[in-house]
Amino acid sequence: xxxxxxxxxxxxxxxxxxxxxxxxxxxxxxxxxxxxxxxxxxxxxxxxxxxxxxxxxxxxxxxxxxxxxxxxxxxxxxxxxxxxxxxxxxxxxxxxxxxxxxxxxxxxxxxxxxxxxxxxxxxxxxxxxxxxxxxxxxxxxxxxxxxxxxxxxxxxxxxxxxxxxxxxxxxxxxxxxxxxxxxxxxxxxxxxxxxxxx
Numbered sequence: 001x002x003x004x005x006x007x008x009x010x011x012x013x014x015x016x017x018x019x020x021x022x023x024x025x026x027x028x029x030x031x032x033x034x035x036x037x038x039x040x041x042x043x044x045x046x047x048x049x050x051x052x053x054x055x056x057x058x059x060x061x062x063x064x065x066x067x068x069x070x071x072x073x074x075x076x077x078x079x080x081x082x083x084x085x086x087x088x089x090x091x092x093x094x095x096x097x098x099x100x101x102x103x104x105x106x107x108x109x110x111x112x113x114x115x116x117x118x119x120x121x122x123x124x125x126x127x128x129x130x131x132x133x134x135x136x137x138x139x140x141x142x143x144x145x146x147x148x149x150x151x152x153x154x155x156x157x158x159x160x161x162x163x164x165x166x167x168x169x170x171x172x173x174x175x176x177x178x179x180x181x182x183x184x185x186x187x188x189x190x191x192x193x194x195x196x197x198x
Contacts, residue, residue: 001025001039010037037101038087047097082136082145089131093124109165118185125149125183133181148175149183157186 005012013026025039042048090100099111115121135142150171152164167186175182
């Protein structure tokens with residue numbers, strides 16, 4: 001944490017003791033307009049070996065909640081901090097060395113590293129959708145939101161971070177157009193482009 005706050009001049013947004021040796025630490029880049037990073041500390045040898053490993057087997061997921069702003073302000077007024085709860089739910093669906101980041105509004109980016117196969121990615125995507133769909137409590141009532149996920153694979157769909165972000169973003173919006181609350185791989189965008197040309 002000191003590296004980010006003292007060397008990179010990031011702002012410490014939150015540092016909460018969750019008990020059991022775990023802390024909820026959020027930092028924000030200088031002059032950020034809403035992007036925060038959630039820091040995690042390696043707790044075993046396998047995680048320590050994975051620190052800094054951003055090479056082969058990367059997966060980039062772009063996730064945006066559906067109808068989020070419909071309920072957000074009401075939830076905030078009533079003490080329901082849905083963004084933080086949603087972030088916690090998302091983090092519970094991935095491995096400790098994966099990355100979950102809110103990039104503004106109701107959008108989250110998720111970076112999965114060294115995934116063994118496509119089936120493992122699908123399992124995580126389905127778990128993410130299920131986790132977000134679980135009811136939130138609002139003044140004794142239950143409120144639900146949904147999630148749409150676009151998945152871009154390295155190097156299958158792109159080799160640069162910007163390519164992966166763009167494809168995951170386009171795929172997510174295509175899922176929302178088709179009915180929301182689902183996931184898809186970036187192949188659907190390529191198929192759409194081919195059909196448009198034909």
